[in-house]
Each structure stands twice: as structure tokens, then as C-alpha cells.
Amino acid sequence: MAATTLGGALNRALRDALAEDPSVVVYGEDVGPLGGVFRVTDGLTAEFGEDRCFDSPLAESGIVGTAVGMAMHGLRPVVEMQFDAFALPAFEQVVSHVAKMRNRTRGRVELPLVIRIPYGGGIGAVEHHGDSSEAYYAHTPGLRVVTPATPADAYSLLREAVASPDPVVFLEPKRRYWDRADLDLPVRTEPMDRAVVRRPGTDATLIAYGPMVATALEAAEEARAEGRSLEVVDLRSLAPFDDDTVAASVRRTGRAVVVHEASTFAGYGAEVAARITEQCFHHLEAPVLRVGGLDIPYPPPHLEEYHLPSVDRVLDAVDRLQWEASWVPDVPPPPPRRAAGRAEARS
Amino acid sequence: MLRAMVVGRRFDRQAGALTRQGRLAVYPSSHGQEACQVGGVLALAEDDWLFPTYRDCVALVTRGVDPVEVLTLLRGDWHSGYDPDRHRCAPQCTPLATNASHAVGLTYAARRKGRDTAALVLMGDGATSEGDAHEAYNFAAVWNTPVVFLIQNNQWAISVPVHRQTAAPTLAHKAIGYGMRGYHVDGNDAAAVHAVVSRALAEARAGGGPAIIEAQTYRIDPHTNADAPQRYRDDAEVEAWRRRDPIARLEALLRAEGVVDDAGMRRIEDAAEELAARVRERLSGDPEPDPAELFAHVYAAPTAQLARQRRELLDETREG
Numbered sequence: 231m232a233a234t235t236l237g238g239a240l241n242r243a244l245r246d247a248l249a250e251d252p253s254v255v256v257y258g259e260d261v262g263p264l265g266g267v268f269r270v271t272d273g274l275t276a277e278f279g280e281d282r283c284f285d286s287p288l289a290e291s292g293i294v295g296t297a298v299g300m301a302m303h304g305l306r307p308v309v310e311m312q313f314d315a316f317a318l319p320a321f322e323q324v325v326s327h328v329a330k331m332r333n334r335t336r337g338r339v340e341l342p343l344v345i346r347i348p349y350g351g352g353i354g355a356v357e358h359h360g361d362s363s364e365a366y367y368a369h370t371p372g373l374r375v376v377t378p379a380t381p382a383d384a385y386s387l388l389r390e391a392v393a394s395p396d397p398v399v400f401l402e403p404k405r406r407y408w409d410r411a412d413l414d415l416p417v418r419t420e421p422m423d424r425a426v427v428r429r430p431g432t433d434a435t436l437i438a439y440g441p442m443v444a445t446a447l448e449a450a451e452e453a454r455a456e457g458r459s460l461e462v463v464d465l466r467s468l469a470p471f472d473d474d475t476v477a478a479s480v481r482r483t484g485r486a487v488v489v490h491e492a493s494t495f496a497g498y499g500a501e502v503a504a505r506i507t508e509q510c511f512h513h514l515e516a517p518v519l520r521v522g523g524l525d526i527p528y529p530p531p532h533l534e535e536y537h538l539p540s541v542d543r544v545l546d547a548v549d550r551l552q553w554e555a556s557w558v559p560d561v562p563p564p565p566p567r568r569a570a571g572r573a574e575a576r577s
Numbered sequence: 578m579l580r581a582m583v584v585g586r587r588f589d590r591q592a593g594a595l596t597r598q599g600r601l602a603v604y605p606s607s608h609g610q611e612a613c614q615v616g617g618v619l620a621l622a623e624d625d626w627l628f629p630t631y632r633d634c635v636a637l638v639t640r641g642v643d644p645v646e647v648l649t650l651l652r653g654d655w656h657s658g659y660d661p662d663r664h665r666c667a668p669q670c671t672p673l674a675t676n677a678s679h680a681v682g683l684t685y686a687a688r689r690k691g692r693d694t695a696a697l698v699l700m701g702d703g704a705t706s707e708g709d710a711h712e713a714y715n716f717a718a719v720w721n722t723p724v725v726f727l728i729q730n731n732q733w734a735i736s737v738p739v740h741r742q743t744a745a746p747t748l749a750h751k752a753i754g755y756g757m758r759g760y761h762v763d764g765n766d767a768a769a770v771h772a773v774v775s776r777a778l779a780e781a782r783a784g785g786g787p788a789i790i791e792a793q794t795y796r797i798d799p800h801t802n803a804d805a806p807q808r809y810r811d812d813a814e815v816e817a818w819r820r821r822d823p824i825a826r827l828e829a830l831l832r833a834e835g836v837v838d839d840a841g842m843r844r845i846e847d848a849a850e851e852l853a854a855r856v857r858e859r860l861s862g863d864p865e866p867d868p869a870e871l872f873a874h875v876y877a878a879p880t881a882q883l884a885r886q887r888r889e890l891l892d893e894t895r896e897g
Contacts, residue, residue, distance in 0.1 A: 292712030299682020
């Protein structure tokens with residue numbers, strides 16, 4: 231077993247895909263000799279040549295648009311958008327062409343392409359470098375939207391995305407690029423469209439994806455010390471959504487909190503909460519709660535800790551899940567943990 | 578070429594009539610632009626690809642696509658009705674200039690397979706203002722892909738005249754900034770369009786890089802049947818362009834050269850009538866789209882969610 235980072239696993243996935251399938255090409259901004267700003271494409275140009283991994287002009291709509299044409303004609307392009315917010319110029323291509331080509335042509339033209347997007351905050355970057363726009367993509371029929379939370383999934387999901395006959399928006403949690411796991415690659419994990427239970431529990435389910443899975447697991451660990459058993463579900467696939475795994479978990483635990491970095495209002499968590507309510511109503515002991523980013527434009531680096539869901543904020547939400555104490559009148563709810571401090575909150 | 582133009586115009590007129598009868602949801606006419614669409618398409622080799630817009634139905638008919646399949650989009654029973662791979666014609670593009678980069682990617686992929694496939698992108702004067710036009714021109718030039726961008730400058734982007742789109746002396750001048758060749762051609766002269774598109778395609782195929790061709794032409798009809806051109810342009814302008822009609826010009830040339838005579842013209846017109854009659858007949862009934870097909874082409878395999886929605890919709894339609 232070797233220690234592998236999430237970014238390293240992505241790099242290996244691209245390398246193996248390039249080696250196995252001559253129709254795979256990797257391109258984007260700075261992905262050539264530099265190896266990408268996060269080094270996910272490190273060494274690929276040297277190993278496979280400029281025909282297989284190369285720098286393109288700095289124009290995201292053109293990058294995705296040319297990938298559409300390549301995928302129409304037998305290639306499997308894997309393109310990189312340098313940061314989440316810089317993917318927005320390509321949004322029209324993604325929505326009007328990538329997502330719809332199969333449908334527009336009655337299934338005659340499929341687009342096996344992958345759009346890799348580093349997303350989310352937490353790396354101390356300046357504006358336009360910390361956005362989470364998964365809801366825009368997940369809202370668009372015809373796209374698969376996938377996000378790994380572990381190095382093993384980073385490898386396996388990217389391999390599956392490259393092999394998929396459907397276009398995949400592959401969201402990489404940039405703050406977790408350097409997370410390590412002991413892992414032998416290649417590895418295959420659960421199928422791409424399945425959610426998985428990362429940690430079993432009995433009292434409530436935390437539903438997270440991408441960068442927030444680690445936060446949810448940490449919250450579950452803390453909760454254990456407080457005597458609560460939290461289950462953590464890692465969605466992995468945001469579209470399509472794995473209702474079965476999520477509903478089964480919530481029916482077992484009776485309580486659910488959805489956690490994501492993106493702003494809460496009209497965010498992906500709203501869809502998750504609605505689906506759980508529709509499917510598990512009689513099993514629920516409390517309303518499904520959402521813990522997301524604040525409803526503000528992504529803040530500057532010195533303020534991002536206030537925006538991003540923390541372990542404390544997740545545990546505060548768990549506290550609000552109408553446990554027995556909260557049914558008793560005149561018992562004030564526990565103070566929020568950030569305000570009170572962890573030690574005080576526990577006492 | 579004359580035959581294709583006459584047939585194309587008759588098809589165009591038939592489509593307009595079907596729209597007025599309510600058989601088509603909308604129809605953007607090609608009337609006046611036949612020299613560009615026919616001259617351009619006939620310059621393509623068998624393996625080359627055409628990237629048309631919604632206004633390029635005549636180009637598609639000229640390429641050999643079944644006229645009824647061309648009209649699928651505008652009839653409204655599906656989006657694109659023909660098989661792109663079979664005809665080497667991309668689906669008609671409605672968001673302007675967004676298919677131009679697809680042509681760049683497709684020819685790039687063809688080169689990777691060792692083929693010299695070229696592509697002809699049809700775009701209008703309005704589309705050249707879009708950012709996607711810029712990106713496609715630039716990618717094509719940097720990657721040296723064999724793409725010819727044929728700008729049909731029909732003077733009007735719905736109601737906005739071309740001088741409100743650009744301050745460039747001509748749209749062909751834009752080529753200079755991308756380091757590619759630019760051509761300016763009389764877009765109502767089919768022979769000239771054919772010659773310049775053929776030349777640009779040959780140069781591109783030989784590694785000479787992409788090209789922008791501006792063809793000066795005119796949209797004789799309204800933007801679509803829903804447009805009101807009297808609000809923004811004079812009839813006198815339209816009349817002036819009618820006198821430069823591309824079909825009349827080619828016919829006069831071919832008659833003067835002795836290539837075509839009255840009998841020849843009659844044969845061409847009969848063929849055009851025959852096509853119009855077939856289109857009329859095949860579109861005389863109401864389309865019967867299958868609601869179950871709504872779910873068939875979203876993903877390679879239907880998701881659980883779509884399977885459920887399909888069941889619910891079919892139950893609903895049975896109850897209804």
C-alpha cells in the first residue's frame with residue numbers, strides 16, 4: 231500500500247485512461263508541460279506526447295465547444311476548467327450542446343466527454359476561486375454530475391467518467407486534492423451512479439458529497455464522543471441521484487442533515503431534503519435540515535471560515551433535529567457551538 | 578447548381594406556405610441566400626461536414642438530406658430530424674455561433690484519424706458579434722484545422738443592420754486578427770461563392786489553415802413568419818436586392834453560355850414542383866409524436882428517475 235493523494239489518484243486515472251484508450255485526449259489551460267495549476271495532469275504530456283495532452287487557447291467556451299466536436303467524431307476528450315468560476319464562460323456549451331446533443335439528435339449522436347472542474351473553497355484563494363456551482367449542472371438534464379471525496383473514488387469515478395457514453399461534469403473538491411489514503415492503484419469502487427454509506431450509524435444521517443464528506447465524517451466522530459451515532463452518506467453522483475441508498479439510510483435513522491459548501495438557498499440540499507421528505511415522511515422524527523454556505527457571494531479568504539460549513543455547524547444542526555429534550559417546553563435550545571465554544575457546549 | 582437553387586427556393590416557398598397553414602411552428606426563409614447555401618454546400622467533398630444554422634434549410638436539402646427530415650425542427654415533432662453522421666451535417670444550430678467550435682473539434686478529431694475532412698460553418702452577420710465566433714476562429718487558426726467559416730451577411734440580424742454589429746470595414750477583415758485568410762465575395766453570385774469556398778477548402782485541407790469568407794447577400798423575406806420587417810427596413814431596399822436575385826443571375830449566365838435553355842429550365846422547374854408536392858403530401862397530416870420518446874434519449878440508459886417519470890406520464894396519458 232502506498233500513500234496516494236486525491237490529486238495523485240486523478241493523475242493516475244488520466245494516465246491509465248490515456249494508456250488504455252487511444253481515443254482519449256486531455257486538454258485545457260496549462261495542463262501541458264506545467265501539469266495544471268493543481269498538477270493533476272502532471273507528466274502526461276511528457277509520457278503521451280502533445281497529441282494526447284496539450285494546452286489550448288485560454289477560452290473555456292472554445293475548450294468545451296471543440297470537445298463537443300471531437301466527441302461527435304470518435305474522440306473521448308477530457309477537458310479541464312481551471313477553477314469553478316472560470317467554467318462559467320462554457321456554461322452555454324454545457325447546457326445547450328453537451329447536455330442536449332443525444333436528445334436533439336434522437337440518440338444518434340452521443341458525446342462521451344468529461345469536463346473536470348476543481349470546485350469549492352477552503353484553500354485561501356482570492357475571489358472567483360472558491361465557488362460551488364454543482365446545482366447549475368445537476369439541474370441540467372442530460373449531464374451526469376459526479377464528485378469524489380476520497381482518493382480511491384477519485385481514481386475509480388474518473389475512470390468510469392471517461393468510459394461513460396454520457397457527458398460527465400466531474401467536480402473535484404480542490405481543498406481535498408492533498409488528502410491522503412493508503413491505496414494500491416488501480417482500484418475500482420462502487421459504480422458511478424451509487425451513493426455509499428461511508429460510516430454506519432443509527433441516530434441520524436449526514437448526507438454530504440465532495441469536500442464536505444470529510445467534514446461530515448469528522449462531525450460523526452465528534453458526535454460519537456457525545457453519545458450520538460451518526461451515519462454518513464457520500465452521494466458521489468449528484469445527477470442522477472441515488473434515492474435508494476439515501477432513503478434506506480434515512481428510514482433507518484429517522485433524521486437527516488444535508489451538508490454542502492454551496493449557498494443554501496435553492497442549493498442542491500433543497501433537492502435532497504425534498505426527495506427525502508417525499509420518500510421517507512413517515513420515518514422522519516424531525517424536518518430534514520440543511521447546512522450549507524451562507525447566502526452570500528463567496529467571501530474573501532480571511533472570511534471564508536465563516537462561510538464554509540464547519541464540524542460545529544453540522545453538529546449544531548444535528549442538535550436541532552428535535553431530540554426528546556427539545557420537545558420539553560421551557561428548556562432552552564443549546565447555544566450554538568461556535569459562540570459558546572466547544573468545551574462549554576459539552577458541559 | 579442552378580437546379581439546386583431553383584429546387585431550394587421552391588422548397589423554401591413550400592415551407593413558408595406550410596407555416597401559414599399551421600403545419601410548421603415557424604420557418605426562417607432562405608429566400609435570396611440560395612447562392613451562398615448552394616454554392617457553399619456544392620463545394621464540399623463527400624466526407625466533409627456542414628455546420629448549418631436554422632436559416633440553412635436550403636443548404637441541407639442541397640446536401641441531400643430528406644426535406645421532411647430537414648423540417649423536423651421547424652415542424653416541432655422533434656429537434657433534429659436527420660442522422661448527422663449519415664449526411665455529415667451537424668444539427669441545425671439555434672444559439673448563434675455556438676456550433677462553430679464543434680466544427681473545429683470535429684476536424685481536429687478527423688485529422689487524428691489520418692483523414693483530411695474539412696468543415697463548412699454557416700453563420701450570419703449577427704453571429705459574428707458572439708464571443709463563440711471569436712473563440713472558434715481563434716481555435717481553428719491556432720490548431721490549423723481545415724474549417725471554412727462562411728458568413729452569409731444578409732444585412733439584417735432580425736431588425737438590427739450590420740453597421741450596428743461591427744465597426745470593421747468588412748466582416749472578412751476579422752480574419753486578419755486571427756492570422757487566417759479572409760475573403761469577400763458577392764454572395765448572390767453562386768459561381769463566385771462556389772469558387773471561393775472551393776479554394777478556401779482546398780487551401781485549408783492542404784494545411785493552409787482556416788478561412789473566413791464574407792458573402793454579401795440579402796434576406797429578402799422577414800426573419801421568420803413572426804417578424805414585421807416594415808418596422809425597420811424600407812421596401813425600396815428589398816426591391817433593390819430583388820433585382821440582384823441570385824437565381825435570375827445564374828440562369829442568365831447559363832443561358833448566355835448556352836448551358837441551359839427553355840426546355841432545360843422547364844425540367845428544373847418540374848423537378849422543383851415535384852419536390853414541393855412530395856413535401857406537401859408528406860406533411861399534410863398531423864405529426865403523432867410519442868410521449869414515451871421524451872425519456873429515450875436523455876442518457877445512454879434511462880435513470881431510475883426517468884423510468885419513474887415515464888411510467889407516470891404514460892399512466893397519465895392513458896387516463897386522459
